[in-house]
Every structure is written in structure tokens, then in C-alpha cells.
Amino acid sequence: MNPQPAQSEALRGGEQPVSAGQVLRIHGLSVSYPVYGQEPVKAIRDLDLGVRPGEILGLVGESGSGKTTLARAIMGLLARPGRIDGGAVNFDGRDMRALSEEALRAIRGRDIAMIIPNPRGELDPLLTVGRQIAAVARAHLNITRAKAEELALEMLRAVQIPDPKRRFNAYPHELSGGMAQRVVIAMSLVCSPKFIISDDATSGLDVTVQAQVLDLLRALVRDKRTAMMFITRDIGITAHFCDRVAVIYAGEIVELAPTGRFFENPMHPYSVMLLAAFAHNPKLREKWHKPLASLIRSQGKACEYATRCVHVEPQCNATHPELRELEPGHFVRCFVPVLRPA
Amino acid sequence: MRVLRYVGKRLIFIVPQLFGIILVSFFLVKLIPGDPAVLMLGPFATEEQLEKLRAGMGLQGTVLDQFWIYLTNLVQGDLGTSWQTTQPVLLDLFQRFPATLELITLALLLALVIGIPLGVAAAYFKRSIIKKFSDYYGLLAGALPDFWLGLVLIFFFYTMLDWVPAPLGRLDIALIPPPTVTNFLLIDSVIAGDWQALWSALGRLILPVVTLGVINAGPILKMTQSTMERMLESDFIRYAETCGLPRSVVIRRALRNSLPSIVTIISVLYGFLIGGAVLVEIVFSWGGAGQYAVQGVLNADINPVLGFVLFSAIFSLVIYLIVDLIYFAIDPRIRS
Ligand SMILES: Nc1ncnc2c1ncn2[C@@H]1O[C@H](COP(=O)(O)OP(=O)(O)OP(=O)(O)O)[C@@H](O)[C@H]1O
Ligand SMILES: [Mg+2]
Numbered sequence: 001m002n003p004q005p006a007q008s009e010a011l012r013g014g015e016q017p018v019s020a021g022q023v024l025r026i027h028g029l030s031v032s033y034p035v036y037g038q039e040p041v042k043a044i045r046d047l048d049l050g051v052r053p054g055e056i057l058g059l060v061g062e063s064g065s066g067k068t069t070l071a072r073a074i075m076g077l078l079a080r081p082g083r084i085d086g087g088a089v090n091f092d093g094r095d096m097r098a099l100s101e102e103a104l105r106a107i108r109g110r111d112i113a114m115i116i117p118n119p120r121g122e123l124d125p126l127l128t129v130g131r132q133i134a135a136v137a138r139a140h141l142n143i144t145r146a147k148a149e150e151l152a153l154e155m156l157r158a159v160q161i162p163d164p165k166r167r168f169n170a171y172p173h174e175l176s177g178g179m180a181q182r183v184v185i186a187m188s189l190v191c192s193p194k195f196i197i198s199d200d201a202t203s204g205l206d207v208t209v210q211a212q213v214l215d216l217l218r219a220l221v222r223d224k225r226t227a228m229m230f231i232t233r234d235i236g237i238t239a240h241f242c243d244r245v246a247v248i249y250a251g252e253i254v255e256l257a258p259t260g261r262f263f264e265n266p267m268h269p270y271s272v273m274l275l276a277a278f279a280h281n282p283k284l285r286e287k288w289h290k291p292l293a294s295l296i297r298s299q300g301k302a303c304e305y306a307t308r309c310v311h312v313e314p315q316c317n318a319t320h321p322e323l324r325e326l327e328p329g330h331f332v333r334c335f336v337p338v339l340r341p342a
Numbered sequence: 343m344r345v346l347r348y349v350g351k352r353l354i355f356i357v358p359q360l361f362g363i364i365l366v367s368f369f370l371v372k373l374i375p376g377d378p379a380v381l382m383l384g385p386f387a388t389e390e391q392l393e394k395l396r397a398g399m400g401l402q403g404t405v406l407d408q409f410w411i412y413l414t415n416l417v418q419g420d421l422g423t424s425w426q427t428t429q430p431v432l433l434d435l436f437q438r439f440p441a442t443l444e445l446i447t448l449a450l451l452l453a454l455v456i457g458i459p460l461g462v463a464a465a466y467f468k469r470s471i472i473k474k475f476s477d478y479y480g481l482l483a484g485a486l487p488d489f490w491l492g493l494v495l496i497f498f499f500y501t502m503l504d505w506v507p508a509p510l511g512r513l514d515i516a517l518i519p520p521p522t523v524t525n526f527l528l529i530d531s532v533i534a535g536d537w538q539a540l541w542s543a544l545g546r547l548i549l550p551v552v553t554l555g556v557i558n559a560g561p562i563l564k565m566t567q568s569t570m571e572r573m574l575e576s577d578f579i580r581y582a583e584t585c586g587l588p589r590s591v592v593i594r595r596a597l598r599n600s601l602p603s604i605v606t607i608i609s610v611l612y613g614f615l616i617g618g619a620v621l622v623e624i625v626f627s628w629g630g631a632g633q634y635a636v637q638g639v640l641n642a643d644i645n646p647v648l649g650f651v652l653f654s655a656i657f658s659l660v661i662y663l664i665v666d667l668i669y670f671a672i673d674p675r676i677r678s
Binding site for chain 1: 577581585595
């Protein structure tokens, strides 16, 4: 489907969806959830994506578009009854799908860390946060308990929790949402992973706290040159947070571009709608939070977005569009892309 | 500090709670037909003799009068006399309650040892043989009557195989019981250093303990399994999995969070078994508290019944207090 990545990169000069040198490379990944008595829900279809070391890749899409499914598929932790139908997930030279459960356990938390929303619900209510951070360090780093707790305290300092010595012994319910989110970030960074997936991590926080947490996260990630996949429904955040933006719709990447190019000239009608919606219309913004499960079950003979698109042409309903590179490093899955006159 | 204040509050409430329990049970027991005076003196007693006996037993006057008499005796530590054993009820209960407690405590320990690991394994390995086995176990344990299992065990292990002593009480009749200290035979024989008695008592405990333990492991298994399943699906366990924590740590965390439910079901079973073990006590001629109370009910012997209710109530209240303390210890959200 794709031309040889190395070759085309040399020809065109833009970052390809998947290319050598990326720490995470996803090739033709398909994930589905079987539904009893019906067609399975195809949550991810034939998806190509990669992340360079030190890069922050934004993954934007509405509720139900498959963001969490993609994240969990990468980690080998799909929720029941999800299953991977095909494709490859290559992390740091290893074929994740071929690894045993024990090998995956060793990678999770150490090489790939995940930050998920609802931080207080993610922490064990019966253990102090310090011990929980230390537990992750001990599980992966082969150090003594005392050393692990020292490291945990250090991490609490790094995520700028006020009074870290005291917070070390706090229980999750004693923390505010923002503080709990910092604890989760500390936990995800304690083993200095190569790759972090942040799934909607800041959506539960109020705006100022969100900004603080994001700045901190970005600083920490940049500092260690950690690669990150930043999943969000809020396209606005990606503008100043990410290096590249990928828009996912119904389990497919519909647009992928360096952040600057993306915001200068979003080419997919869906991306345009997203940006317009966020810029002007709160009603539209609400609408895009609704899951669109029916779309995910279409047969794949047409453009997935055709039913909602403003300028549909006959071929949009007849053929499924491929992801095309319309300018260096800018990929769009559309027959009639929105091109801004130069 | 909070714990102490909490315990204090609970202790203060114990007195009115006990009063309510006595009040209700007194009037309920009074509804049981039968006149102990007639039962005691036989069909040829004169009316005069009967009246005199009733007066002596605190049975004259209205029910309210009788309740008052019972209460005034009670606060002086007098639970009345059983006309069947002709002994003070307090003394009877001090002999019989430990017999039952010894039995049900060991049975519950066995039930825990069976129920918790099976429940955890069934919850963790959802598609395994263990899960199937636990399902059938829970079903069978719920459906089989405990006394029936007791009889079957006696048939196999005493009658056929002769591996265990006869189901006739707590100690070999040929043995002299160790001097009474606690009335828990195991403890008393250890105190006396009487290893022969200890051995005999242990041998006789095996079958009734297995009977009650195997049956009562059912609810513990079910509760452990369902709570563990819920915990393993919870956000924080899923997050522990994404952090790559070892399996043992994940299971330990889920189990710790399941403990409050498990402790609750144990405490309920504990309170229930004091009376609920009565059929097994009868099968094994155990001479426990439940048997004593049932004899009382059948023979219009009121004082043993009330004494039993009172003892069980105190026991249950103490158990619930301990349970609350365990919650305190486990869950920081309650502590703060
Ligand atoms: N455990 C599951 N069983 C069945 N279907 C599922 C399951 N999890 C997700 N799906 C379906 O897969 C699709 C993608 O879901 P996913 O959770 O990945 O979306 P998302 O982009 O993360 O949404 P959100 O922004 O709401 O978190 C949806 O149609 C959803 O209904
Ligand atoms: Mg999601």
C-alpha cells in the first residue's frame, strides 16, 4: 500500500507516517471488537503511524474514533473482547505482537508508560502515593525498597508537588485532581521510559490546572527526549503542545501533518470542521463529543466521512480514499482536499 | 484517636441495643405455647403446687411483670435457671458456648482457607477449570444441607473406614476432661498439658469442622470471587497492569481492596453459625449452645433461650465492632 518508506522519504523529504528511526512504528494495524450477533466493530483499520524519539505526536479524534483502542493495542492490553486482526506494532526494534505476556509486562511501565484520565481512580485507594510510585520502580529497576522510595520522592519533586515529603505519605483521596495527575505523571516517568502515551490525561482538570500540568509534562518529556503520543479530543491543545498532529476518524488517520502546517492549512474537510467548531461554535463542539458508532460499521467501500461531509462528490461514495502526501510530510485521506490558495 | 472515640461510641450504644434485643426476644419467647410448671410436675400436680412453682420461677403476674423480674435479675448477673438441667443458665452457657465457638471458629478458618484462594483464582483465571470448579462448588455448597454432609462423612470416615472417633461429643468418654479454665477444650488441655485430651478433642473436631467448613466456604468463595472480579476490572487495577506491575502485586492489591466485603461475609457467617450450626451439633452430639437453646424452645424452658439470645447478641456485637476496626485498619478513607 505504501511505497518503500525510506525511498519515498528521500524523494519527498517529508516525515512519512512510518519510517526508519522512529521508536514506535505501527504498520497496517487493525483492531476489532466482536459484537454478539452482529458485525464486529472495526475500531482501528489498517492504520500506519510512527513516532520519532523526542517527538510529541498529537492524536486528535472525537469520542469513539478509536484513540484508546489504539493506545491499548500498542501496549498489548486491549479491553475484552477486543482483538488485533492484523498489522504490526514495532517498538524499539521489537515486534510487540510476538512478545510473551511476561515480556510485555517488563516493557509496560518501564519502556512504554501510559497516563490516563481520572487520576484518582487510577491509584490504589489503600496505598500511599509514594509507595505506589516506588512499586513501579521496584518492579522494573531491580533496586532495593529504600532506593525505590528515594527515587519516588525525587519524582514527586520533579513533578513539582508542593511539600513532597508529606505528600509521599498521602493517600489518593487526600489529593486534588491536579495533584493526583502529577502523581500519575511521576509514576509514568519514574523508570525513564522511551515512549509515553497520554490518553486524554488532562481532560478532567480545570483549565488553569490543565495548562500547568501540560507545561510540566512537556518540560519533563523534552528534558529526557522521550517520545510521546498525546491523545486528546481538544484540538486546541495540540497547537502549542505537539510537533505533529494526526487526526483520527472512525479508526483511520484522515490527516497527518507537522503542527504548523496543519493549523495553517488543514486539508481534510473533517479537520476544517474541527477547527472551525473549536474556534467559533460551542454547539458544534458539543456535537463532536458524541460517539458515532454507526459510522464505524460502514463497509469500507466509500469515504468514511462522506455521510457528514459538506462537499461530497460521486467518487467519495464509490471508492475508499487512500492517505496521500499532498505536500512534504502532510498526508490527507480525501479526494477533494481543502487547498488554501497560496 | 479517632478509633478510640469511635469504639467508645459503639460501646455506649451496646447497652440500649442489648436491651432492645432482650425486649423483643422476651415477648417472642412468651408467644411459644407450653407451661413449664405443668411439664415439670407432670399431669397429677394440684393447682396449688403449680401456682407455687410458677411463683418460684418468676412466672406469675402479667407478661410485663415477668419481664421486669427478668430484667432485675439480669442486671444482677442472674439469667435464671433451666428447669431441664436444674442449673443456672449462666453456668450452662459458660460450658456450652465455648463448645460451639470452638467448633465454628475452626470451621470458619477452614472455610477461609478453601474459599478465599479458590475465589481469587476463579476471578483471575476467568476461563479456567478452576473457575468451573468454583461455580459447581458454590452451587453444591449452597444446595447441600450441612447435617446431611455430616452424616455422609460419618458414614464414610467412621462407619466404613474407621479413621475418626465416634461422633459422640467433644471428648472420649473414657478420658477425664482437663480442669476447666476457659471451657475451650483445646485451650484447657494445652494449659493442663494433657496431650491425650488434646489429641482426642482434635480428633473429634475433624468431622464437624470439615462439615461446616466445606459448606460455609461456599458463600466466602462466591463473595471473594465476585468482589475480586469487580476489583480486577477497576480503573486502578487496569492502571497497575499498564504500569507492568508483576502479577502477584496486582492480585495482592485487588485482594486487599476486596477484603472489606470478605470480612463482612465472614462476620455475618460467624454470627449466624452460633445458632446455625445446631443441626451439625445434634448430628455429632456436640452439646453446644445451639442445641441447648433448641431444647429450651421445645420444652418451654424460657431462660436458656433468652440466655442464648443474649450471649449471641453480645457475641455478634463484639464481632461487628472488630469488623469495623478491621475496616479502619484497611481503608484510609474511613480513617480520615
Ligand atoms: N470493550 C469494548 N467492547 C466493545 N466495543 C468497544 C470496547 N471499547 C471500545 N469499543 C468501541 O470501539 C470504538 C472505539 O472506542 P475507543 O474507546 O477506542 O474510542 P476513543 O477514541 O478512545 O473515545 P473517547 O474519546 O470517548 O475515549 C467505539 O466504537 C467503541 O464503541
Ligand atoms: Mg478513550
